[in-house]
Amino acid sequence: xxxxVKLLNFELSRFMKIYLVLIALTIIVQxxxxxxxxxSYMAEANKMIYEEGLSQAQFIQQYRSxxxxxxxxxxxxxxxxxxxxxxxxxxxxMIWYRDxxxxxxxxxxxxxxxxxxxxxYLAKAASIVLMVLGLVSVQLIIxxxxxxxxxxxxxxxxxxxxxxxxxxGWDYLSILIPQTFTEFxxxxxxxxxxxSVLFTAILFxxxxxxxxxxxxxxxxxxxxxxxLSPLLATVFMDHYYLYPLETLGLEVVLGLLVTAVSLWMxxxxxxxxxxx
Amino acid sequence: MKRYLYLVAVASIIVLTFSAxxxxxxxxxxxxxxxxxxxxxxxxxxxxxxxxxxxxRLGFGMGDNVKVDIDETVYSSExxxxxxxxxxxxxxxxxxxxDRYRRFMRGKSGSVRSFLETDNVxxxxxxxxxxxxxxxQDMTFDMAVLNKQTEESTSFTVPVPDKEAYSQVTVEDVQxxxxxxYVITQNxxxxxxxxxxxYRFNFNEQNMTGEDVITSYEDQKAEAVHTRIRKMGVPDETxxxxxxxxxxxxxxxxxxxxxxxxxxxxxxxYIAYKLKTNEKKQLELPKSLSxxxxxxxxxxxxxxxxGHNLLQYDITKGETEKEMQLPEQGSGFPTPVAxxxxxxxxxTANEQSNISxxxxxxxxxxxxxxxxxxxxxxxxxxNVTLQLYDLSIS
Numbered sequence: 001x002x003x004x005v006k007l008l009n010f011e012l013s014r015f016m017k018i019y020l021v022l023i024a025l026t027i028i029v030q031x032x033x034x035x036x037x038x039x040s041y042m043a044e045a046n047k048m049i050y051e052e053g054l055s056q057a058q059f060i061q062q063y064r065s066x067x068x069x070x071x072x073x074x075x076x077x078x079x080x081x082x083x084x085x086x087x088x089x090x091x092x093x094m095i096w097y098r099d100x101x102x103x104x105x106x107x108x109x110x111x112x113x114x115x116x117x118x119x120x121y122l123a124k125a126a127s128i129v130l131m132v133l134g135l136v137s138v139q140l141i142i143x144x145x146x147x148x149x150x151x152x153x154x155x156x157x158x159x160x161x162x163x164x165x166x167x168x169g170w171d172y173l174s175i176l177i178p179q180t181f182t183e184f185x186x187x188x189x190x191x192x193x194x195x196s197v198l199f200t201a202i203l204f205x206x207x208x209x210x211x212x213x214x215x216x217x218x219x220x221x222x223x224x225x226x227x228l229s230p231l232l233a234t235v236f237m238d239h240y241y242l243y244p245l246e247t248l249g250l251e252v253v254l255g256l257l258v259t260a261v262s263l264w265m266x267x268x269x270x271x272x273x274x275x276x
Numbered sequence: 277m278k279r280y281l282y283l284v285a286v287a288s289i290i291v292l293t294f295s296a297x298x299x300x301x302x303x304x305x306x307x308x309x310x311x312x313x314x315x316x317x318x319x320x321x322x323x324x325x326x327x328x329x330x331x332x333r334l335g336f337g338m339g340d341n342v343k344v345d346i347d348e349t350v351y352s353s354e355x356x357x358x359x360x361x362x363x364x365x366x367x368x369x370x371x372x373x374x375d376r377y378r379r380f381m382r383g384k385s386g387s388v389r390s391f392l393e394t395d396n397v398x399x400x401x402x403x404x405x406x407x408x409x410x411x412x413q414d415m416t417f418d419m420a421v422l423n424k425q426t427e428e429s430t431s432f433t434v435p436v437p438d439k440e441a442y443s444q445v446t447v448e449d450v451q452x453x454x455x456x457x458y459v460i461t462q463n464x465x466x467x468x469x470x471x472x473x474x475y476r477f478n479f480n481e482q483n484m485t486g487e488d489v490i491t492s493y494e495d496q497k498a499e500a501v502h503t504r505i506r507k508m509g510v511p512d513e514t515x516x517x518x519x520x521x522x523x524x525x526x527x528x529x530x531x532x533x534x535x536x537x538x539x540x541x542x543x544x545x546y547i548a549y550k551l552k553t554n555e556k557k558q559l560e561l562p563k564s565l566s567x568x569x570x571x572x573x574x575x576x577x578x579x580x581x582x583g584h585n586l587l588q589y590d591i592t593k594g595e596t597e598k599e600m601q602l603p604e605q606g607s608g609f610p611t612p613v614a615x616x617x618x619x620x621x622x623x624t625a626n627e628q629s630n631i632s633x634x635x636x637x638x639x640x641x642x643x644x645x646x647x648x649x650x651x652x653x654x655x656x657x658x659n660v661t662l663q664l665y666d667l668s669i670s
Contacts, residue, residue: 067659140293140294
């Protein structure tokens with residue numbers, strides 16, 4: 001356990017520089033975005049009202065009042081989130097491959113550590129999960145700030161105010177910041193399953209090279225089919241014999257199964273098959 | 277401790293932020309307002325079992341569904357996840373059947389109109405084997421009947437007669453008369469012509485005993501004809517009814533250019549089909565009324581809205597027997613309605629003010645038993661609309 005915690009801390013420290021850059025990028029771009037969006041809206045309002053002669057009510061009717069969602073749907077808000085997501089997705093692969101770079105491959109030292117090799121795997125997986133949660137936390141912290149900036153820049157008459165809960169209830173944000181504990185476990189559990197499947201595919205490649213790529217892709221495909229099997233059943237069968245909650249229960253069981261197999265497979269590859 | 281600096285930092289921020297957010301969420305009463313039913317006049321007991329469903333829209337495609345009754349307002353996002361997930365797909369009546377007859381209802385698709393519940397049986401009829409690819413269809417009636425006393429069920433399938441001619445067959449109602457199953461369907465031919473038909477089945481023999489056309493637009497030759505045949509709604513699709521009421525309307529669009537098309541001919545009919553005798557009766561209803569004015573049908577009586585009047589029309593007698601006065605303020609459609617035994621509940625909405633009126637009438641005397649306002653406790657923000665679209669009695 002001690003080793004696991006040390007490895008986890010180590011993995012976090014390796015990525016910390018880029019991580020802090022991502023956080024800074026998100027904060028800066030989003031705050032600038034709020035200011036730009038609010039100001040351009042007010043500039044439009046001023047132009048329409050003072051130059052074109054629209055009344056305030058007419059302007060609001062035609063151009064709709066300013067709300068936080070107008071900003072949340074813009075590239076200013078979604079762009080940094082997309083960049084962070086892409087970076088972390090990329091790092092799911094790089095967190096392994098960086099250990100094979102250079103002359104004194106680091107993986108050699110990692111695998112020689114006096115610890116169960118599964119700890120290396122789990123530390124990497126846990127660090128990815130923690131980094132995602134960390135970025136989501138940062139977003140959760142700056143949301144009320146951005147909301148306040150908006151309220152400060154746009155007069156009350158032109159605003160439709162939203163609370164943070166309402167903003168968070170929208171679209172993909174409601175998946176990243178789930179409204180209930182059950183959903184939190186379901187969504188982030190599914191995320192952990194996906195990470196473990198990808199990790200095992202990577203280990204296939206690292207163990208068997210070209211054959212390994214095929215094995216890895218095959219592993220991902222089979223996992224996908226297993227998880228989608230209830231849906232595939234509805235396509236091929238006349239009657240679907242499960243109620244919705246039962247299907248959810250089945251998916252949870254399948255998910256746990258896929259995760260367990262991935263972890264076991266990853267452990268097996270790390271201990272028996274990996275080539276350095 | 278310094279050795280674990282990064283881990284501790286990241287973990288603390290995550291734990292602190294999420295706990296703060298979730299704690300704050302449970303403390304504040306939520307961002308959605310309470311909706312109250314305020315009495316204007318009458319006996320408040322009458323709305324004790326009333327449940328109103330609505331949708332609260334924030335604009336921008338955001339919002340939530342809400343259920344209001346005399347005691348509380350429940351938004352669907354406030355419900356625990358398993359409950360929300362389980363109840364989302366099927367309506368209340370189907371959920372009720374699934375709870376009570378879990379094994380029988382398993383694997384049965386189709387809408388609530390595919391089911392019938394009487395004192396003795398639960399019956400089911402659906403058309404399966406349909407797909408978007410018309411050449412790949414094998415339309416079949418999928419039937420099942422559950423005997424409530426013996427808890428035994430029989431199921432069987434019967435191919436749809438003339439199935440190659442149709443692109444879609446949908447079950448609109450299931451009834452039972454003298455141990456025969458009557459299934460009313462909407463059949464749409466590959467040519468586009470639609471008809472309402474009735475198929476009779478003997479479930480002891482497990483075969484089809486008859487087919488009839490109730491009404492159709494199958495003879496239409498002109499291409500620019502828009503036709504619509506709609507079955508009138510009833511309070512509970514799973515209960516037995518004596519008649520099935522249809523509207524039928526068509527309009528012929530003249531040649532003209534794209535921007536100058538006009539309706540050269542149109543017509544509408546109201547047909548009451550009596551299941552037991554296979555009789556069709558044309559209903560003489562006021563010409564000024566159209567499909568949107570027809571509210572609900574129950575036990576031989578049709579309820580319609582004509583401006584600020586609620587009309588009760590008796591199908592057997594063929595005349596309007598009662599007129600009840602609705603509030604002046606409510607203007608728009610739709611007009612949600614619910615009937616229980618001898619009372620009718622009508623919701624009239626005033627879209628401008630987000631306030632609705634509920635009127636409760638006694639069906640024997642036509643008297644107004646209760647009149648109330650339904651409105652949010654605090655005025656709503658700009659851009660927010662509250663639309664109440666359904667009434668039900670629990």
